[in-house]
Amino acid sequence: MMEEMFALRAKQTGNSDLAELFKLSERPDVISFAGGFPDPQWFLPEVEEIGLEILRDKRDVALQYSPVPGLTRVREFIARRMDKQGMPARTENIMITSGSLQGLDLICKVFLDPGDLVVVEAPTYLGAISVLDSYEAEIVSIPCDSEGLMVDKLEEYLAGTAVKPKFVYTIPTFQNPSGRVLNLERRKKLVELCSNRQIPLIEDNAYGELRYSGKELPTLKSLDARDIVVYLGTFSKIFSPGVRLGWISAPGYLINKLILFKQSSDQTSSSLSQLLALEAGTRGLIEKQIEITRKGLKLKRDLTVNALEKYFGDNGQWTVSEGGFYTWVQINGPVDTYKALEPAVKEHKVAYVAGRSFYPDRSGENCLRVCFSLVKEDYIEEGIKRLARVFSLA
Amino acid sequence: MMEEMFALRAKQTGNSDLAELFKLSERPDVISFAGGFPDPQWFLPEVEEIGLEILRDKRDVALQYSPVPGLTRVREFIARRMDKQGMPARTENIMITSGSLQGLDLICKVFLDPGDLVVVEAPTYLGAISVLDSYEAEIVSIPCDSEGLMVDKLEEYLAGTAVKPKFVYTIPTFQNPSGRVLNLERRKKLVELCSNRQIPLIEDNAYGELRYSGKELPTLKSLDARDIVVYLGTFSKIFSPGVRLGWISAPGYLINKLILFKQSSDQTSSSLSQLLALEAGTRGLIEKQIEITRKGLKLKRDLTVNALEKYFGDNGQWTVSEGGFYTWVQINGPVDTYKALEPAVKEHKVAYVAGRSFYPDRSGENCLRVCFSLVKEDYIEEGIKRLARVFSLA
Numbered sequence: 001m002m003e004e005m006f007a008l009r010a011k012q013t014g015n016s017d018l019a020e021l022f023k024l025s026e027r028p029d030v031i032s033f034a035g036g037f038p039d040p041q042w043f044l045p046e047v048e049e050i051g052l053e054i055l056r057d058k059r060d061v062a063l064q065y066s067p068v069p070g071l072t073r074v075r076e077f078i079a080r081r082m083d084k085q086g087m088p089a090r091t092e093n094i095m096i097t098s099g100s101l102q103g104l105d106l107i108c109k110v111f112l113d114p115g116d117l118v119v120v121e122a123p124t125y126l127g128a129i130s131v132l133d134s135y136e137a138e139i140v141s142i143p144c145d146s147e148g149l150m151v152d153k154l155e156e157y158l159a160g161t162a163v164k165p166k167f168v169y170t171i172p173t174f175q176n177p178s179g180r181v182l183n184l185e186r187r188k189k190l191v192e193l194c195s196n197r198q199i200p201l202i203e204d205n206a207y208g209e210l211r212y213s214g215k216e217l218p219t220l221k222s223l224d225a226r227d228i229v230v231y232l233g234t235f236s237k238i239f240s241p242g243v244r245l246g247w248i249s250a251p252g253y254l255i256n257k258l259i260l261f262k263q264s265s266d267q268t269s270s271s272l273s274q275l276l277a278l279e280a281g282t283r284g285l286i287e288k289q290i291e292i293t294r295k296g297l298k299l300k301r302d303l304t305v306n307a308l309e310k311y312f313g314d315n316g317q318w319t320v321s322e323g324g325f326y327t328w329v330q331i332n333g334p335v336d337t338y339k340a341l342e343p344a345v346k347e348h349k350v351a352y353v354a355g356r357s358f359y360p361d362r363s364g365e366n367c368l369r370v371c372f373s374l375v376k377e378d379y380i381e382e383g384i385k386r387l388a389r390v391f392s393l394a
Numbered sequence: 395m396m397e398e399m400f401a402l403r404a405k406q407t408g409n410s411d412l413a414e415l416f417k418l419s420e421r422p423d424v425i426s427f428a429g430g431f432p433d434p435q436w437f438l439p440e441v442e443e444i445g446l447e448i449l450r451d452k453r454d455v456a457l458q459y460s461p462v463p464g465l466t467r468v469r470e471f472i473a474r475r476m477d478k479q480g481m482p483a484r485t486e487n488i489m490i491t492s493g494s495l496q497g498l499d500l501i502c503k504v505f506l507d508p509g510d511l512v513v514v515e516a517p518t519y520l521g522a523i524s525v526l527d528s529y530e531a532e533i534v535s536i537p538c539d540s541e542g543l544m545v546d547k548l549e550e551y552l553a554g555t556a557v558k559p560k561f562v563y564t565i566p567t568f569q570n571p572s573g574r575v576l577n578l579e580r581r582k583k584l585v586e587l588c589s590n591r592q593i594p595l596i597e598d599n600a601y602g603e604l605r606y607s608g609k610e611l612p613t614l615k616s617l618d619a620r621d622i623v624v625y626l627g628t629f630s631k632i633f634s635p636g637v638r639l640g641w642i643s644a645p646g647y648l649i650n651k652l653i654l655f656k657q658s659s660d661q662t663s664s665s666l667s668q669l670l671a672l673e674a675g676t677r678g679l680i681e682k683q684i685e686i687t688r689k690g691l692k693l694k695r696d697l698t699v700n701a702l703e704k705y706f707g708d709n710g711q712w713t714v715s716e717g718g719f720y721t722w723v724q725i726n727g728p729v730d731t732y733k734a735l736e737p738a739v740k741e742h743k744v745a746y747v748a749g750r751s752f753y754p755d756r757s758g759e760n761c762l763r764v765c766f767s768l769v770k771e772d773y774i775e776e777g778i779k780r781l782a783r784v785f786s787l788a
Contacts (some may be wrong), residue, residue: 002592002647005560007507010651023461040454047453051445059441060434063634067417098492098638098660105659109528110404130658134503166399198396240457242665244492253396257404264524265499266492270664271636 008114009136031383032351036176036325037374038237039300042293047240050279058275066271068263069255070096070247074274077281078233078247086222087231089249095258098269100206100234100246101127102262107167107202107230108135109261110254117165119157121149123328123358123367125176125204128169132360139360140165146319148172148182151189158197167200167230172220174207174324177358177369181322184217195226200254204232207324209290212298214322227251235277237325238290243273297325300372300380307384308370315393318370325373330355330366331391337368340390350386402508403530425777426745430570430719431768432631433694436687441634444673452669460665462657463649464490464641468668471675472627472641480616481625483643489652492663494600494628494640495521496656501561501596501624502529503655504648511559513551515543517722517752517761519570519598522563526754533754534559540713542566542576545583552591561594561624566614568601568718571752571763575716578611589620594648598626601718603684606692608716621645629671631719632684637667691719694766694774701778702764709787712764719767724749724760725785731762734784744780 003011054062061071069075075094082089097103104127112118114136120128122141132139142154149170158165170190172182182190194201203220221231234246250258262268280286301320304327308318318329331337338354345351355367368387375383388394397405448456455465463469469488476483491497498521506512508530514522516535526533536548543564552559564584566576576584588595597614615625628640644652656662674680695714698721702712712723725731732748739745749761762781769777782788 002594002645005505005558005594006651007503007505007510009507010504010655013651013654035459037459040458043453043457045450045453047457048446048449051449052442055442055445056439059437059439061636063437063441063636064434065429065431065630065635098663101658102660109401111399111401113401113403116401127658127661130654134655134658164399200396200399236459240666241459242455242457244660244662244664251396257400257407260407260524261404261528264495264521264528266496266638266660267521268638269492270638270667272634272667272670273664276666 009134012136013133030345030349030351031375031379031386033370033372033375033383034351034353035374036371038241038293039296039374042289042296043240044285044289046283046285047276047280050276054272054275054279062272062275064271066268066274068268069094069259070269071271071274071278074278077278081281082249085219087219087249093249093252093255095248095250095255095262096269096274097246097248097262098244098266099236099241100204100232101131102265103232103246103248104128104131104169104202104204106248106258106261106265108132108137110257111166111200112137117163119154119165119168120360121170121175122360123177123355123364124169125171126353126357128204129360141360144178144180146180148175148180148186149190151186151193154190155193158193164197165199167202168194169202169204171204171206173205173217174210174321174326176207176324177326177353178328179319179321179324179326181217187218187220187223191220191223191228195228198228200230201228202230202232206232206234206237209238210294210297211323212294212301221249230254238293239277239280239286243270243276245269245273245277297323297373299377300375301327303377303380304370304372304384307381311385311388311394325371327370327372329368329370334366335391336365338365344387344390348386348390350383350390352387403528406530407527424739424743424745425769425773425780427764427766427769427777427781428745428747429768430765432635432687433690433768436683436690437634438679438683440677440679441670441674444670448666448669448673456666456669458665460662460668462662463488463653464663465665465668465672468672471672475675476643479613481613481643487643487646487649489642489644489649489656490663490668491640491642491656492638492660493630493635494598494626495525496659497626497640497642498522498525498563498596498598500642500652500655500659502526502531504651505560505594506531511557513548513559513562514754515564515569516754517571517749517758518563519565520747520751522598523754535754538572538574540574542569542574542580543584545580545587548584549587552587558591559593561596562588563596563598565598565600567599567611568604568715568720570601570718571720571747572722573713573715573718573720575611581612581614581617585614585617585622589622592622594624595622596624596626600626600628600631603632604688604691605717606688606695615643624648632687633671633674633680637664637670639663639667639671691717691767693771694769695721697771697774698764698766698778701775705779705782705788719765721764721766723762723764728760729785730759732759738781738784742780742784744777744784746781
C-alpha cells in the first residue's frame with residue numbers, strides 16, 4: 001500500500017467539500033447555489049480586444065516568465081489602486097498571487113509548524129479551513145453574530161491562553177459564507193487588539209468592493225497604523241477567477257519570505273493574466289465591471305431574499321447582505337443540511353453548501369450557504385422553492 | 395521581532411539563488427546565461443488570433459474557474475499527446491498544474507513529513523532543491539557521470555539504508571543543469587529498481603521534447619509497467635512559461651490526494667491559459683513551435699560550444715547537449731563560481747548560475763550552468779568571452 005508512505009497531513013485529509021462542489025456545479029439540470037462563481041454575463045467583451053493587443057504587441061512579455069513577485073507595472077497598479085481606496089501601499093510590499101487562497105497558503109508556509117494555533121471566525125471560508133488543515137494547524141474558532149466576528153470573545157480568548165496564535169484570519173466585509181459585515185467599532189478594536197499583542201491580522205477582502213447597499217466601511221488595512229494587517233486581494237470576483245490572480249500586501253518583515261515561498265510553489269503567476277488585468281484596469285474596465293456586478297448582485301440578492309420570505313417564511317432566518325455573493329440561511333428545528341445535500345442534488349435538483357463545511361468543528365448543521373451570484377435571475381425563485389422542499393418546508 | 399513567530403522552514407530558508415537570478419536577468423547590459431527562459435522569438439504570432447477567439451467565443455469559460463484538476467478537454471488533449479509519445483495515460487490520472495514545479499510541490503505535500511528522505515541526482519534542478527527544503531526533507535544526493543544518474547550507486551545506497559526514501563526525483567533527459575541524458579540501460583534499471591522497492595519515481599521531463607541531435611530514448615514513464623513513475627510535464631519550454639501550465643500524470647493511489655492539495659494551494663490553474671494551450675495544440679502550433687525551438691537551440695548550442703572551445707580550451711570541460719537549454723561547464727583548477735558571480739555581473743556584465751546552487755550539499759564550486767536559450771545569437775560568443783575573463787582564462 002503506497003498510501004502508507006503518505007505524510008501525516010495527507011493521511012488526515014479526507015475528501016473535500018469544495019471538490020464535490022465544483023463537480024456538482026457542472027450538472028445542467030441542477031440549480032446551483034453552491035460555488036462562489038461570478039455570473040459570466042458580467043465579463044466584459046472588451047477583454048477580447050485587449051487579449052488580441054497583448055498577444056500581438058507584448059507577446060514577448062505575456063508568454064514569458066514574470067519576476068517572482070509579479071510584473072512591476074502590475075504591482076504598481078495595485079499599489080495605486082489600494083492607495084485610492086485609503087490603504088497606503090507600496091509596490092515593494094505587494095506580491096502577485098495565483099488567487100487569494102494562494103496568499104493564505106504562503107502565509108501558512110511562513111508561519112505554521114504542525115500544531116500551531118490560528119484564530120478564525122466561525123463560520124469561515126471553507127477554502128481557508130482546507131489550507132489550515134493542510135498545514136496541520138490547530139484552529140481556534142471565535143463565534144460571530146449579526147455584526148461579524150465577536151471581538152470581545154477574541155479578546156477574552158487571547159487573555160486566557162498561554163499560547164499566542166500565529167495569526168488571526170478574517171473576512172470582515174460581506175463575509176464568506178455569511179454575507180455579514182464587521183461593524184466599525186469592532187474593526188477598530190480588532191486592529192488595536194492584534195497590534196497590541198503583535199498577532200498578524202490577515203484580512204481577506206475578496207468581496208469588499210462589491211457593496212450594493214448600505215454605507216462603506218474602512219478596511220482593516222486602512223485602520224492599520226502599526227503594520228499588523230496582511231491584506232489579501234483578488235481579481236476573481238471583480239474581474240475574472242479564470243485568470244487566477246490575486247495579491248498580497250504584507251509588511252516588510254514578511255514580504256521577502258512570501259516571495260521566496262511563492263518561488264518554490266508555482267514560481268510566479270501568469271504573465272498573460274497579469275497583463276490582461278493590468279490593461280483592463282488601466283482602461284477603467286475593472287471599475288466598469290464592478291458597477292455591473294454590483295447591480296447584478298443586488299437584483300439577485302433581492303430575488304433570493306424575496307423567495308426566502310415566500311418559501312421559508314417563519315421556518316428560518318437569513319442574512320440580507322449589503323454586498324458580495326452570499327446569503328446565510330439558518331433553518332429552525334432539527335435538520336442536518338450536510339446529510340440533506342445528496343438528496344437535494346439528486347432528487348430536488350438544487351445545490352448549496354452545507355453549514356458544517358464552514359465550521360472547523362463541523363457544527364452549523366442547521367445552516368447553509370446560498371450563493372446567488374451564478375444562478376440566472378429567472379431560476380432563483382424556483383431554486384429557493386426546491387430548497388424549501390428539500391427541508392420539507394414547501 | 396515578528397520573525398520569531400516564523401515556522402522552522404521559514405527560519406531555515408535564506409535568500410534564494412533563483413530570485414537573485416530573475417533580477418539579474420532583467421539588466422539590459424548583462425549577457426545572461428542565467429535563467430532557463432525560452433527565446434521569445436520562438437513564440438508564434440498565431441496565438442494572437444487564438445487569444446482573440448477564446449476571449450470572444452469562449453469568454454464564459456476562459457474567465458471562469460476551471461474544475462480543480464483542469465478543464466476536461468485539456469486533460470484529454472494531454473492524455474492523447476502522451477499516448478502518441480508512447481506513454482499510456484488516462485484523462486482521470488492527469489491534473490493540470492501551474493507549471494511543473496507546482497507538481498513537485500504537491501507531490502511533496504502528499505508524501506513528506508519533516509525529516510523524510512528524498513533521493514535526487516547531483517547536480518539537480520535548483521527549484522527542486524528549494525521545494526524539498528521548504529518541506530524540510532532530508533535530501534540524499536546520488537552522483538551523475540556523463541551518462542546521467544549513476545543507478546548503480548543508487549542501488550548500493552538503497553541496499554545499505556534502513557530508511558526507505560519517500561521518492562526519487564530525476565530529470566533523465568537533457569537534465570537541468572547538466573544537459574545530460576540518462577542512457578537506456580540505466581533507464582530500464584532505474585524503473586525496475588524503484589518498482590521492486592516500491593519507491594515512487596518522479597520523472598521531470600521539462601526538456602524531453604527538445605532534442606536536436608542524437609537518438610530518441612524512451613521516457614521512464616514509457617518503460618513503466620508497474621505504475622511507479624509520476625510524470626511531470628510542462629508547457630513552459632515548448633509553448634510558453636508565461637501561461638504557467640504544466641501537468642502531472644500520477645497513479646490512481648496518488649492523483650486524488652494531489653487534486654485535494656491543488657485545491658488548497660491555488661484552487662485551479664488559469665482557464666484562459668488552458669484554453670490557449672489547448673487551441674494552440676489542437677491547431678498543431680505547439681508541434682510547430684517545438685520544431686522552431688529545436689532549430690534555434692541547436693544553433694545556439696553550437697555557438698556556445700564553439701565559443702567555449704575558443705575561450706576555455708584546455709581550461710575546462712563542458713557537456714555537448716543533444717537537447718534542451720543547458721551546457722554544464724567545469725573549470726580546471728581552484729575556483730569558486732559562486733563567489734565569482736557578483737564580479738561577473740557587476741564588472742564583466744555576464745550572468746550564469748553557479749554550480750553550488752545545484753548541489754544540496756553546496757559542492758560543485760568549480761562548475762557553472764550556461765543556459766544558452768535566451769541569449770541572442772550575436773551575443774553568445776561575446777558572452778562566453780566575458781565568462782572566460784571572469785575566470786581569468788582570457
